[in-house]
Amino acid sequence: MGAGGSGDDERLARVALGRVIEPGDGTALRVFEGLGVVEIWERLRRKETGTERWGPRVDAAQPERDLERGAAAGARFVIPGDDEWPEQLDVLDEAGRVSRRAGAPFGLWVRGAGLLQAAVERSVAVVGARACSAYGEHVAGELASGLAESGYAVVSGGAYGIDAAAHRGVLAADGVTVAVLACGVDVSYPRSNSALFSRIVERGLVVSELPPGCSPTKLRFLSRNRLIAAGSLGTVVIEAAVRSGALNSAGWAEQCGRPVLAVPGPITSRMSAGTHVLVRERDAVLVTNVAEIIEAVSPLGSGLTPYPHSPTTPFDELSHELRRVLDAVPVNHPVPATRIAVTAGLDLPTTQAALQALAALSLTHRSPTGWHLPPPT
Amino acid sequence: MGAGGSGDDERLARVALGRVIEPGDGTALRVFEGLGVVEIWERLRRKETGTERWGPRVDAAQPERDLERGAAAGARFVIPGDDEWPEQLDVLDEAGRVSRRAGAPFGLWVRGAGLLQAAVERSVAVVGARACSAYGEHVAGELASGLAESGYAVVSGGAYGIDAAAHRGVLAADGVTVAVLACGVDVSYPRSNSALFSRIVERGLVVSELPPGCSPTKLRFLSRNRLIAAGSLGTVVIEAAVRSGALNSAGWAEQCGRPVLAVPGPITSRMSAGTHVLVRERDAVLVTNVAEIIEAVSPLGSGLTPYPHSPTTPFDELSHELRRVLDAVPVNHPVPATRIAVTAGLDLPTTQAALQALAALSLTHRSPTGWHLPPPT
Numbered sequence: 088m089g090a091g092g093s094g095d096d097e098r099l100a101r102v103a104l105g106r107v108i109e110p111g112d113g114t115a116l117r118v119f120e121g122l123g124v125v126e127i128w129e130r131l132r133r134k135e136t137g138t139e140r141w142g143p144r145v146d147a148a149q150p151e152r153d154l155e156r157g158a159a160a161g162a163r164f165v166i167p168g169d170d171e172w173p174e175q176l177d178v179l180d181e182a183g184r185v186s187r188r189a190g191a192p193f194g195l196w197v198r199g200a201g202l203l204q205a206a207v208e209r210s211v212a213v214v215g216a217r218a219c220s221a222y223g224e225h226v227a228g229e230l231a232s233g234l235a236e237s238g239y240a241v242v243s244g245g246a247y248g249i250d251a252a253a254h255r256g257v258l259a260a261d262g263v264t265v266a267v268l269a270c271g272v273d274v275s276y277p278r279s280n281s282a283l284f285s286r287i288v289e290r291g292l293v294v295s296e297l298p299p300g301c302s303p304t305k306l307r308f309l310s311r312n313r314l315i316a317a318g319s320l321g322t323v324v325i326e327a328a329v330r331s332g333a334l335n336s337a338g339w340a341e342q343c344g345r346p347v348l349a350v351p352g353p354i355t356s357r358m359s360a361g362t363h364v365l366v367r368e369r370d371a372v373l374v375t376n377v378a379e380i381i382e383a384v385s386p387l388g389s390g391l392t393p394y395p396h397s398p399t400t401p402f403d404e405l406s407h408e409l410r411r412v413l414d415a416v417p418v419n420h421p422v423p424a425t426r427i428a429v430t431a432g433l434d435l436p437t438t439q440a441a442l443q444a445l446a447a448l449s450l451t452h453r454s455p456t457g458w459h460l461p462p463p464t
Numbered sequence: 465m466g467a468g469g470s471g472d473d474e475r476l477a478r479v480a481l482g483r484v485i486e487p488g489d490g491t492a493l494r495v496f497e498g499l500g501v502v503e504i505w506e507r508l509r510r511k512e513t514g515t516e517r518w519g520p521r522v523d524a525a526q527p528e529r530d531l532e533r534g535a536a537a538g539a540r541f542v543i544p545g546d547d548e549w550p551e552q553l554d555v556l557d558e559a560g561r562v563s564r565r566a567g568a569p570f571g572l573w574v575r576g577a578g579l580l581q582a583a584v585e586r587s588v589a590v591v592g593a594r595a596c597s598a599y600g601e602h603v604a605g606e607l608a609s610g611l612a613e614s615g616y617a618v619v620s621g622g623a624y625g626i627d628a629a630a631h632r633g634v635l636a637a638d639g640v641t642v643a644v645l646a647c648g649v650d651v652s653y654p655r656s657n658s659a660l661f662s663r664i665v666e667r668g669l670v671v672s673e674l675p676p677g678c679s680p681t682k683l684r685f686l687s688r689n690r691l692i693a694a695g696s697l698g699t700v701v702i703e704a705a706v707r708s709g710a711l712n713s714a715g716w717a718e719q720c721g722r723p724v725l726a727v728p729g730p731i732t733s734r735m736s737a738g739t740h741v742l743v744r745e746r747d748a749v750l751v752t753n754v755a756e757i758i759e760a761v762s763p764l765g766s767g768l769t770p771y772p773h774s775p776t777t778p779f780d781e782l783s784h785e786l787r788r789v790l791d792a793v794p795v796n797h798p799v800p801a802t803r804i805a806v807t808a809g810l811d812l813p814t815t816q817a818a819l820q821a822l823a824a825l826s827l828t829h830r831s832p833t834g835w836h837l838p839p840p841t
Contacts, residue, residue: 109788109809143805143812222730304791306784351728351740353599354752363728366743366750373750375731375740407683411486414681428520432486435520 100128101166101193102150106298107131107141108193110310114140116190124193156299157196160273161288166194171202176317178343192296192314196272199292206263206292210240211384212315214336215249215325220358223249223326226350228256230323233377235262242267242319244311245284245293247277249325249333258286267318268295269303269311276303309335316340321384323348323374327361334361337371346383347371405445408433412441413450421457477505478543478570479527483675484508484518485570487687491517493567501570533676534573537650538665543571548579553694555720566690566719569673573649576669583640583669587617588761589692591713592626592702597735600626600703603727605633607700610754612639619644619696621688622661622670624654626702626710635663644695645672646688647680686712693717698761700725700751704738711738714748723760724748782822785810789818790827798834 101124108115118137119127131138131145138145157164165171172195179191197203213231215223231241231253241257243250245266257264266287268276272295275281284293296314297307312332316322316339324347327333337347349371352359365371372383405413415430416422428438442458445451452461478501485492495514496504508515508522515522534541542548549572556568574580590608592600608618608630618634620627622643634641643664645653649672652658661670673691674684689709693699693716701724704710714724726748729736742748749760782790792807793799805815819835822828829838 107809111784112809113784140811140814141809143802143815144809147806222732226731304788306787306791350731351736351743351750352731353729354603354727355599359728360752363750363752366728367752367756373728373740373743375737375744379744407488407490410683411681414683425520429524432484432489432518432521434517437517438520 096125098164098166098194099150099154100124102153102164102298103128103131103148105193105296106148106150106153107144109306110192110296111190111306153298157273160198160271160299162196162198162272162299164194165197165203167191171197171204173204173207173318175207176314179313179317194296195314196295196298197292198272198294199288200290201263201292203265203292203294206240206265207242207318209238210242210265210319211380212242212319212322212336212340213249213253213325214243214312214315214322214333215253216327216331216333216358216361217246217248217250218328218358219248219252219326220352220356222352222356223358224252226352227252227325228259230325230350230377230380231256231264232260232262234380235260235264237377237381239381240265240291242315244268244308244315244332245276245280245287247280251280251283253325254283254287258290261290264291265318266291266293267311267314268293269297269307271295271297271299271301273299274302308332312336313339313343316345317343319345321346321348321380323350323380324362324365324371325350326352326356326358327365328357329360329364331361334365337365337369341369348374348380348383350374408437409441409445412438413445416442416445416451416458416460418460421454421459423457427458473502475541475543475571476527476531477501479530479541479675480505480508480525482570482673483525483527483530484521486683487569487673488566488683530675534650537575537648537676539573539575539649539676541571542574542580544568548574548581550581550584550695552584553691556690556694566716569691571673572691573672573675574669575649575671576665577667578640578669580642580669580671583617583642584619584695586615587619587642587696588757589619589696589699589713589717590626590630590702591620591689591692591699591710592630593704593708593710593735593738594623594625594627595705595735596625596629596703597729597733599729599733600735601629603729604629604702605636607702607727607754607757608633608641609637609639611757612637612641614754614758616758617642617668619692621645621685621692621709622653622657622664624657628657628660630702631660631664635667638667641668642695643668643670644688644691645670645680646674646684648672648674648676648678650676651679653680685709689713690716690720693722694720696722698723698725698757700727700757701739701742701748702727703729703733703735704742705734706737706741708738711742714742714746718746725751725757725760727751785814786818786822789815790822793819793822793828793835793837795837798831798836800834804835 176191211234227249234241235257240263242265243253245268254264270276272293312335322340324333340347349362349365366373374380411431415427424439428435553568556566588611604626611618612634617640619642620630622645631641647653649670689712699717701710717724726739726742743750751757788808792804801816805812
């Protein structure tokens with residue numbers, strides 16, 4: 088739905104529509120297709136034919152009151168065209184791209200010091216199970232800290248489990264984290280995360296498309312996930328059961344053309360089953376550390392991680408023949424070169440030359456009765 | 465190298481060549497290219513120019529004695545053309561396919577009751593780290609047991625750690641397991657696995673291309689890995705450090721055109737780093753259970769595993785509208801439909817119809833003062 092109208096009219100209309108039209112309301116997208124937000128709000132207020140569905144909420148809507156209530160809670164209402172509007176959310180309005188239940192939000196309620204666009208333009212979503220394991224919680228915290236230290240903001244959902252661990256990991260690294268809620272930004276859900284939300288607001292942002300006072304519902308969690316996916320460069324799923332909200336987030340990321348990254352875990356853990364399905368069935372990129380995440384969310388060819396080689400050993404540098412001779416040299420009791428030649432399966436001159444070469448590298452040792460390995464240093 | 469010669473001549477020549485020419489000796493493959501085994505052995509015995517390299521071992525070779533020694537240890541020497549020769553090893557001789565250090569073995573020393581070809585024609589290799597974790601050991605045992613129960617033999621290397629756990633898992637399921645050693649079949653290496661080898665021989669097989677009495681070397685482990693990869697339908701890597709023999713096995717499997725399957729694990733475990741590299745960098749198939757392994761080693765389109773769905777809930781079957789109304793119904797304190805309509809963001813008639821429909825499914829409950837969820841059963 089386009090802008091239409093300007094300034095305060097448009098802002099008030101967007102506040103009202105955010106109160107009246109439920110996120111993911113496909114009927115609204117269809118009925119009001121092509122209309123500006125001021126026009127939509129007018130039609131709803133005039134109770135035009137075809138808008139009965141929204142009647143009860145229209146009667147209850149008080150956009151000016153919502154703005155006051157938001158301000159009292161330290162929240163501002165950010166709309167398209169504002170400096171801090173994250174334009175990457177426009178992908179949600181691209182026809183044919185995302186499901187008809189999507190749609191960009193009418194506006195976003197934002198609490199916190201930073202500017203939303205600046206926070207999310209270089210951000211990664213880290214999501215996962217509420218009922219995560221100790222492993223998942225540890226990994227979420229570590230990866231989120233590492234992303235923060237590498238200059239990435241971390242977007243998550245403010246839930247128990249993986250979400251909270253990710254937010255905390257960022258806070259521990261003095262980074263920026265963004266919690267996108269499925270309720271009003273003045274509502275602490277889950278209640279026991281309220282101290283966490285207060286800390287997030289100090290350096291980061293708490294965001295929602297739902298007006299102040301709204302409670303979360305199952306459908307609101309699912310709609311909220313589209314904002315996390317569209318608002319970040321890629322979505323990392325840490326732990327997820329086979330059916331879970333985290334996989335719903337991954338689905339939104341796919342639709343938005345953002346990479347889906349999956350962290351593996353023990354195959355004995357039900358909580359890692361979902362991330363393994365993402366790799367097996369849905370082409371998610373398996374990631375095991377921060378560098379691999381950054382590579383996956385960076386433009387093609389930049390941010391590449393080195394192939395994880397361990398340091399090479401002197402053994403690696405030897406020719407096949409030298410390795411065969413070295414393999415044939417005993418640890419303790421010296422043996423003559425003739426016997427080493429038989430063991431190595433090489434002629435005597437070749438064997439002797441190899442023994443000399445290995446001695447020069449301090450890999451063999453010659454004693455009066457023959458050759459052996461040097462004592463360990 | 466072709467057969468050439470027949471019957472006892474060829475068998476003796478192959479025994480002798482197995483003693484004289486080290487597995488992976490690229491020079492031998494080059495010098496003797498196109499010659500039959502009897503002819504090669506003749507040239508070596510006559511000390512022809514260009515064969516000096518193998519002189520010391522030729523002098524020491526006693527093929528008849530090796531056969532006696534093998535027989536005394538309960539081992540037979542199986543060569544191409546024998547009924548129990550596993551023809552899938554021929555892939556190791558395909559020009560341009562595998563590295564020039566490969567080559568099919570001259571013959572295989574075999575201990576055990578069954579026929580080698582019958583044991584390996586429906587087999588999966590299960591390999592991994594010696595210094596595995598408790599997780600890896602558990603998973604190796606479980607997957608190997610499951611493969612045995614599904615009628616697959618399990619091929620592995622008889623080493624500590626993953627290999628031993630895989631062999632034991634098969635034995636626990638009364639299945640067939642094949643240990644391919646990097647030393648003589650009469651040599652117990654590692655020594656503490658000797659009881660395991662005795663048990664393997666009772667129902668399965670212990671196999672090596674190296675003649676009786678031979679000790680293992682680093683290079684022999686690497687060459688042995690090609691037999692494990694070529695002899696099975698696919699190679700499952702359970703745990704592996706980034707530099708490890710298990711990744712060498714995976715490399716051989718790739719060259720032989722056999723699928724490489726990798727079991728994920730915690731990203732916090734160094735022992736799972738190698739399997740994650742296989743998935744990320746080398747297109748290994750991530751597998752988490754026996755069914756997925758069987759799917760990957762079965763001909764295309766057979767042995768498919770179902771997508772791992774959890775059972776659906778009544779909630780899944782509801783329309784979007786019914787879900788919104790259900791979300792808006794309070795748990796305990798009944799509220800009137802008018803208030804549910806506002807919460808759900810729908811008009812009153814739609815809301816009332818939805819509440820009736822949900823009541824018919826026993827998902828809502830009507831009391832004198834309004835609607836609420838039914839008490840938990």
